[in-house]
Amino acid sequence: GESVGLHLPTLSVQEGDNSIINCAYSNSASDYFIWYKQESGKGPQFIIDIRSNMDKRQGQRVTVLLNKTVKHLSLQIAATQPGDSAVYFCAEAQFGNEKLTFGTGTRLTIIP
Amino acid sequence: KAGVTQTPRYLIKTRGQQVTLSCSPISGHRSVSWYQQTPGQGLQFLFEYFSETQRNKGNFPGRFSGRQFSNSRSEMNVSTLELGDSALYLCASSSQGKVQYFGPGTRLTVT
Numbered sequence: 001g002e003s004v005g006l007h008l009p010t011l012s013v014q015e016g017d018n019s020i021i022n023c024a025y026s027n028s029a030s031d032y033f034i035w036y037k038q039e040s041g042k043g044p045q046f047i048i049d050i051r052s053n054m055d056k057r058q059g060q061r062v063t064v065l066l067n068k069t070v071k072h073l074s075l076q077i078a079a080t081q082p083g084d085s086a087v088y089f090c091a092e093a094q095f096g097n098e099k100l101t102f103g104t105g106t107r108l109t110i111i112p
Numbered sequence: 113k114a115g116v117t118q119t120p121r122y123l124i125k126t127r128g129q130q131v132t133l134s135c136s137p138i139s140g141h142r143s144v145s146w147y148q149q150t151p152g153q154g155l156q157f158l159f160e161y162f163s164e165t166q167r168n169k170g171n172f173p174g175r176f177s178g179r180q181f182s183n184s185r186s187e188m189n190v191s192t193l194e195l196g197d198s199a200l201y202l203c204a205s206s207s208q209g210k211v212q213y214f215g216p217g218t219r220l221t222v223t
Contacts, residue, residue: 034211043116043202043214044155089155096209098145099168102155 008087010107013080021106023073023090030092034100035064035075039086047075047088051095077108085110113139116205116215124221130191133218137184137205143167144186145212146178149200158201161186162208190220198222 013019025033031052036044050057050064050073057064063076073090087107091100117136125131137144145168146158157170161180178188184205190197198221204212 036214041216043204043216046211046213049211091155097168098143098160098162098206098208098212099157099170100145100147100155100204100212101157102147104154 008105008107012109012111014111016079019077019080019108021075021088023103025071025073025092027092029094032093032095033066033073034091036089037086044089080110082110082112084108116203116213118203118215118218120218122219125193126223127193129193132187132189133201135186135203135215138213141205141207142184143206143208144180145204146188147202149202193222195222
């Protein structure tokens with residue numbers, strides 16, 4: 001991906017298994033959270049979002065969990081596929097404010 | 113609908129020069145945000161425009177500026193380029209208060 005940070009966490013998962021990517025956020029005032037996927041040579045692609053009045057939200061093969069007590073966000077991807085290999089970013093914002101603050105990203109590699 | 117488009121996709125400039133990058137948002141989106149992505153700093157917010165007005169600004173020097181036109185298209189300008197300005201510059205558009213959709217980015221290399 002475009003973000004190859006010096007300390008980019010990595011996660012390798014066998015194809016077909018489930019994966020969980022974690023993210024800690026810092027701003028207690030944030031009330032809107034988004035997960036993006038970035039493949040090599042591309043811009044971030046929206047996956048799923050959640051507002052702070054929810055603890056869980058499900059999409060197609062993806063689930064986002066929000067724990068406001070410990071300021072933690074996770075993305076679960078079910079039945080991973082080779083196309084899921086990418087860098088995943090969480091982002092936080094205050095709803096209605098377009099400024100997104102991104103996490104460092106996690107590189108997910110799906111092993112065939 | 114067509115996605116966010118950015119031009120040019122790749123650019124090589126020399127230190128001290130200036131550069132202008134362009135972004136066309138998704139049709140109907142009036143908010144355009146710009147981000148810088150580098151290996152060392154990750155994704156960082158530059159600024160956001162809505163209805164031709166800058167609403168938010170990140171922590172970047174004044175060499176970084178932008179504008180938005182009446183058709184919501186946006187440009188960002190970097191003057192007096194430095195080596196550290198080498199990055200992927202991403203534009204995102206949204207319908208106010210909703211998901212931001214990103215373009216493919218402009219890869220700027222400063223030599």
